[in-house]
Amino acid sequence: MMNRLRFVRSLLLVWIPLALLVAGVIVHLAEDKIDSRGTLLRESETRNVARGVEAISHAVDRVVRDVRFLAAHGALRAAVNADGPAAVAALAESFLAFSDSQGIYDQIRWIDETGMERVRVELADDRAKIAPADRLQNKARRYFFVDTMAVALGEVYVSPLDLNVERDRIEVPHKPTLRVGTPVFDAAGHPRGIVLVNYFGRELLDAFGRAASTTAERAMLLNRDGHWLKAPDPGDEWGFMFRSADTFAKRHPNVWARIRAEERGQFEDHQGIWTFATVHPLVAGERSSRGSGQGFAPGSARLDAPEYYWKAVARVSAEQLAAYRAEVWTEYAPALAFLLLLALLTSARIAQVLEQRRSADEQLRQSHAELEQKIVERTELLAEREREHLQILADSPSAIIVLRLADAAFVYGNPASQLLLGVADSSRTRRRSSAFVDPAQGRDVLATLRQSGHRERVAPARPTTRRRRACTATPPTSCAGCSTTSSPPSRRRRSGSPD
DSSP states (O other): OOOHHHHHHHHHHHHHHHHHHHHHHHHHHHHHHHHHHHHHHHHHHHHHHHHHHHHHHHHHHHHHHHHHHHHTOHHHHHHHHHOOHHHHHHHHHHHHHHHHHHOOEEEEEEEOTTSBEEEEEEEETTEEEEOOGGGOOBOTTSHHHHHHHHSOTTOEEEOOOEEOEETTEEOSSOOEEEEEEEEEEOTTSOEEEEEEEEEEHHHHHHHHHHHHGGGGGGEEEEOTTSOEEEOSSGGGBTGGGGTOOOOHHHHSHHHHHHHHHSSEEEEEETTEEEEEEEEOOOOTTEEEEOOOSSSSOOOSOEEEGGGOOEEEEEEEEHHHHHHHHHHHHHHHHHHHHHHHHHHHHHHHHHHHHHHHHHHHHHHHHHHHHHHHHHHHHHHHHHHHHHHHHHHHHHHOSSOEEEEETTTOOEEEEOHHHHHHHTOOOGGGGGOTTSOSSOHHHHHHHHHHHHHTTOOOEEOOOOTTSOOEEEEEOOTTEEOSSSSOEEOOHHHHHHHHSOO
């Protein structure tokens, strides 16, 4: 019968190492796939952020080229030199045609040296319109006018990306705007104001999102102060326009410190994987300022091209990384479970075979022990029976003599045979396998017994003895070794006497 405890022990001894091996292989494969996915994810994030940065740079560069084109356009040159109604009207028509052809500018304006709008073309419902004279405003106190007027001839001013303000109020719905302008001069070299375009900031942000591809939903664009220009949560955007103290820099101070200190990079912390790159919208000959979130306030500081930057940032959250890991393990879990079950069944079979062998060995040893015990008991029983038989022969009143047929050597004789043969020394009759008398005497004794009418009986052969001739005296005494009977005691003594 199988020992259950020993079977379970054998099962565990086989299964546990096998299970550890299988689990180790599966874990290695799963972790390798997770690492591969992580590598691909990191590379994808880096590429997407880089594409987003490139999209922003291309968009700003296009706007700068358009501003330079407008500043050199003949209609504007004529207006700043003649400054008559006809020249201004011609300029307005020129701006109108340009706005319709481009479709990306919320406003195109010529603002004179006093800050008064002289021409303004607006894009509404996908159509450009010339603003009537009564709607023209004075922008002398706005930071973008002041800062643009401050740049040198041939330089371009690029404002911070912020929300458009109309009549001292932030326009609703919010309209992200990037203002790009350059000063204009008349033929005599006198400043005649600025030519300024309001570029739809949403176009720039959407271009950034499209270029960022799969990263778009978690991509961020930050200004140099750590405020969100684009955020996963729209409620976080444009906080600086509303004097909000909540910034990316305050939410993630350690992350911001690293992002601000490096041009580009990627690192992982407890929040996930951060990928970032620096956007430099300006090139040589372009200027900007920190701008102002107030309706009428100058820019707080002038910035050269290297100092004007945004930060494109993407984060793969720790939860998303955990989801990626769980997805991989979901793929490998069934295989792991199947292999562990297969290992368990195999181990159970091996343990069963081992236990059966142990049981068979134990049964064999037990059988050997039982057989040996039976042999000992049988040997003792045979010895006891032999002693009983010898005792019966010894107590028999009949003369019993056992001689060896080959040489008539004496084998056994009981006390009655001693009387028959006239042998007094009974100890000699107990010596087995030795002659009681010499061979001649044995033959004489055998002949005498034959003459007296004794018959011979051949005893059944035994493995360890030779055939023996047994004879007895004539009746009425029976011979134990043959079927003859012995003569009266007196004749047995005479026939047994030496010749």
